[in-house]
Amino acid sequence: MGNTATKTLNKKSWTSYLGEYGAFIALVLLVVVISIISPDFRTAGNFLNLLRQATFNGLIAFGMTCVILSDGIDLSVGSTLALSAVICAKLMTSGIPALAAMPIALVVGTLLGAVSGLLVTKGRLQPFIATLVTMTAYRGLAMILTDGKPISRLAEIAGSSANQFAFKFAGRGNFINIPVPAILLVLSLVIFYFVLNKTTFGRKVYATGSNAKCAKLVGVNITKTKIIVYALSGFMSALTGLLLISRLDSAQPTLGDGYELDAIAAVALGGTSMSGGRGKITGTIAGVLIIAVLNNGMNLLEVSSYYQDVIKAVVILVAVLSDHKR
Amino acid sequence: MNIEMKGINKSFGTNQVLKDAGFLLKDGEVHALMGENGAGKSTLMKILTGVYTRDAGTVLVDGQEVVYKSPQEAEKAGIVFIYQELNVLFDLTVEENLFMGKEITKGFGICDKKAMRKKAQEVMDRMGVNIPINAVMSDLSVGQQQMVEICKALMVDAKVLIMDEPTAALTQSETEGLFRLINDLRKKGVSIVYISHRMEEIFELCDRITILRDGTYVGTENIKDINMDDVVRMMIGREIGERYPKREGVKIGDEVICVENLCKGKTFQNVNFRVHAGEVLGVSGLMGAGRTEIMHAIFGNLPYDSGRVLINGEAIDIKCARDAINAGIGFITEDRKTEGLLLEKSIAENIELANLGKVSKKSVLSKSKGRELVKKGIEEFRIKCFGPEHECNNLSGGNQQKVVIAKWVYTDPKVLILDEPTRGVDIGAKKEIYNVINDLAAKGVAVIMVSSELPEVLGMSDRIMVVHEGRVTGIIDAAQADQEKVMTLATGGTL
Numbered sequence: 001m002g003n004t005a006t007k008t009l010n011k012k013s014w015t016s017y018l019g020e021y022g023a024f025i026a027l028v029l030l031v032v033v034i035s036i037i038s039p040d041f042r043t044a045g046n047f048l049n050l051l052r053q054a055t056f057n058g059l060i061a062f063g064m065t066c067v068i069l070s071d072g073i074d075l076s077v078g079s080t081l082a083l084s085a086v087i088c089a090k091l092m093t094s095g096i097p098a099l100a101a102m103p104i105a106l107v108v109g110t111l112l113g114a115v116s117g118l119l120v121t122k123g124r125l126q127p128f129i130a131t132l133v134t135m136t137a138y139r140g141l142a143m144i145l146t147d148g149k150p151i152s153r154l155a156e157i158a159g160s161s162a163n164q165f166a167f168k169f170a171g172r173g174n175f176i177n178i179p180v181p182a183i184l185l186v187l188s189l190v191i192f193y194f195v196l197n198k199t200t201f202g203r204k205v206y207a208t209g210s211n212a213k214c215a216k217l218v219g220v221n222i223t224k225t226k227i228i229v230y231a232l233s234g235f236m237s238a239l240t241g242l243l244l245i246s247r248l249d250s251a252q253p254t255l256g257d258g259y260e261l262d263a264i265a266a267v268a269l270g271g272t273s274m275s276g277g278r279g280k281i282t283g284t285i286a287g288v289l290i291i292a293v294l295n296n297g298m299n300l301l302e303v304s305s306y307y308q309d310v311i312k313a314v315v316i317l318v319a320v321l322s323d324h325k326r
Numbered sequence: 327m328n329i330e331m332k333g334i335n336k337s338f339g340t341n342q343v344l345k346d347a348g349f350l351l352k353d354g355e356v357h358a359l360m361g362e363n364g365a366g367k368s369t370l371m372k373i374l375t376g377v378y379t380r381d382a383g384t385v386l387v388d389g390q391e392v393v394y395k396s397p398q399e400a401e402k403a404g405i406v407f408i409y410q411e412l413n414v415l416f417d418l419t420v421e422e423n424l425f426m427g428k429e430i431t432k433g434f435g436i437c438d439k440k441a442m443r444k445k446a447q448e449v450m451d452r453m454g455v456n457i458p459i460n461a462v463m464s465d466l467s468v469g470q471q472q473m474v475e476i477c478k479a480l481m482v483d484a485k486v487l488i489m490d491e492p493t494a495a496l497t498q499s500e501t502e503g504l505f506r507l508i509n510d511l512r513k514k515g516v517s518i519v520y521i522s523h524r525m526e527e528i529f530e531l532c533d534r535i536t537i538l539r540d541g542t543y544v545g546t547e548n549i550k551d552i553n554m555d556d557v558v559r560m561m562i563g564r565e566i567g568e569r570y571p572k573r574e575g576v577k578i579g580d581e582v583i584c585v586e587n588l589c590k591g592k593t594f595q596n597v598n599f600r601v602h603a604g605e606v607l608g609v610s611g612l613m614g615a616g617r618t619e620i621m622h623a624i625f626g627n628l629p630y631d632s633g634r635v636l637i638n639g640e641a642i643d644i645k646c647a648r649d650a651i652n653a654g655i656g657f658i659t660e661d662r663k664t665e666g667l668l669l670e671k672s673i674a675e676n677i678e679l680a681n682l683g684k685v686s687k688k689s690v691l692s693k694s695k696g697r698e699l700v701k702k703g704i705e706e707f708r709i710k711c712f713g714p715e716h717e718c719n720n721l722s723g724g725n726q727q728k729v730v731i732a733k734w735v736y737t738d739p740k741v742l743i744l745d746e747p748t749r750g751v752d753i754g755a756k757k758e759i760y761n762v763i764n765d766l767a768a769k770g771v772a773v774i775m776v777s778s779e780l781p782e783v784l785g786m787s788d789r790i791m792v793v794h795e796g797r798v799t800g801i802i803d804a805a806q807a808d809q810e811k812v813m814t815l816a817t818g819g820t821l
């Protein structure tokens with residue numbers, strides 16, 4: 001009875017601050033250490049490169065954060081990315097200009113995500129199973145659509161020169177020397193931060209993940225909230241897919257394979273609770289950057305890729321454990 | 327078994343919850359342990375049973391100093407703690423729960439199902455409870471789950487039984503069964519520590535009483551030598567006046583809610599009642615009678631088969647909670663921990679979530695509006711906390727309940743349904759909740775109060791509706807009602 005009331009009377013201890021900003025502290029430490037060891041790492045060019053690399057995982061991880069906050073998980077992000085990208089490429093090969101095909105692909109991605117949401121809510125499937133189903137199905141559909149072969153030289157078939165420019169600009173362009181994907185990453189971060197922290201929808205997402213029963217009783221539409229977060233995740237996946245095919249100038253049905261795991265890892269690194277209700281988008285960006293810095297740094301230091309995976313695993317384990325301990 | 331605890335100190339961080347607390351338990355007595363929430367009753371018992379370690383002090387069991395390192399160790403010595411928070415595995419059956427970790431085996435880890443079933447049935451019979459032992463826990467009512475918990479403790483040969491609010495979720499008949507059992511145990515020389523907020527029970531059941539206040543020992547008395555007012559004074563260190571504050575000069579106005587012929591399968595049939603502005607309708611009945619289900623149906627949280635609900639004379643179509651809220655109904659549910667609160671969230675987030683429309687503009691949250699509302703809530707309902715950011719998990723039961731009430735009151739309901747509003751809440755906070763109910767009635771809200779505590783229903787209501795097996799067996803004026811009449815109706819009798 002009374003003991004729980006008294007256990008944490010001190011409002012905020014330094015450990016809770018550490019927990020809150022732990023991912024950032026780890027990120028800074030990592031950057032400092034690698035900068036000291038590797039001179040190549042601390043160049044402006046490399047930082048931009050790193051940011052570009054972080055973008056793809058980052059955009060997906062933002063959507064994933066919302067899904068996980070609502071007490072779900074989205075395993076289908078990689079497949080959704082591939083299927084939307086392939087559909088975009090297919091539309092372009094059939095003569096539809098890039099400026100039309102790309103928005104269509106975004107809508108498709110959103111709908112694909114909404115399907116997962118419907119399976120979770122109306123179908124009453126557990127999120128893990130529901131998105132395992134969509135993950136498998138979307139990957140298969142991407143394979144069927146392309147016959148398993150990549151669709152290449154997309155920029156050439158993008159349509160008029162304006163269309164060609166737009167298509168290339170998305171994944172390869174620079175705006176005042178900053179890669180467009182990196183700008184999108186920052187923009188998305190701002191939007192997600194705003195939505196999660198400053199809007200009634202954000203509150204509903206947290207409430208749904210924290211205690212759906214209670215949220216429902218105060219009038220939160222759980223079904224709607226969940227469908228929206230999955231749709232959002234699908235949108236972010238499709239967006240990432242478009243940036244990727246623009247950058248690679250080719251759409252492969254195997255695109256984005258395994259991306260769901262990096263995204264989930266980033267969300268977990270950022271301190272978001274896997275059972276929903278607790279977490280921050282700022283933590284996720286820190287998690288994304290930690291993974292990117294690790295990848296980039298270890299490549300520069302010529303660490304064998306076998307060791308890289310083990311080291312990444314250890315970092316994630318330590319981060320999540322220290323989060324638990326607090 | 328004799329237990330003596332002396333000079334117990336315990337701090338969590340910088341906060342000292344026990345200061346020189348003590349307690350003396352004699353062989354074969356039922357000893358009440360009372361105090362307000364946060365007085366340290368549970369903590370003291372958790373120190374005895376090895377859940378917590380003490381900072382200072384001695385614990386003597388039959389004259390021997392002991393330090394139990396874990397509840398398992400204490401259990402081996404014969405001291406069993408039945409927690410208030412149910413500690414059950416919801417996906418398993420009653421039998422599996424009873425024998426969890428103590429399975430009877432034929433050797434090689436193979437369960438002897440037959441023997442376990444027999445022993446389980448024996449204990450159930452001895453308790454006089456009728457719960458199928460192969461039922462899955464999650465299908466049982468909270469009261470039944472609690473009975474299983476108590477049975478579980480009885481599986482071990484306990485010499486000391488500590489019960490923390492055992493009757494909080496029990497029906498009258500279940501409570502009576504429990505009391506019979508406690509009396510049996512007492513005769514067999516088992517000592518029982520009985521923690522409860524319910525005065526009537528303490529005076530009916532216990533031999534002696536020890537009172538704690540703010541973590542210190544106040545005194546121990548023979549129950550025969552004191553009365554309820556003495557106990558309250560010892561507990562809170564001041565007088566609180568009448569237990570059920572009067573509503574004076576509240577005019578009962580027009581009819582606000584009218585429920586007509588509400589039916590749902592076997593759960594409830596032909597429920598008819600109306601509540602007027604400024605009126606408090608008490609709803610009484612045994613656990614499982616369908617009281618809670620009727621309320622959930624009115625609130626759109628449980629689909630019903632037929633019948634209708636009218637607000638201010640207009641039939642409303644309620645399919646979900648949102649519809650009910652829009653129609654002006656508020657619902658403080660029975661279980662604040664699983665339904666009433668986002669426990670891991672702050673007071674602010676909980677109050678704001680129920681009032682998102684009030685604290686936002688075009689779906690964008692307004693920090694100042696939110697802060698204003700929450701600040702008002704904390705002051706108006708006197709929620710003891712560090713501030714709006716205080717996590718609800720760390721509030722006492724009474725203060726948690728105040729948060730739930732606050733969040734609903736600010737939705738400006740025309741009808742407020744309160745299901746067991748004072749369960750697990752201490753006397754001081756209870757009175758504050760009663761005052762809130764009276765204030766709401768004075769403002770013209772139609773209040774529906776479901777409660778298993780008869781004195782509370784009798785003391786607070788204008789009229790009392792009694793439900794028995796899904797049917798309304800009577801609606802009587804509180805002025806003409808007494809415990810006996812209500813119980814007659816609740817058990818299916820007629821007046």
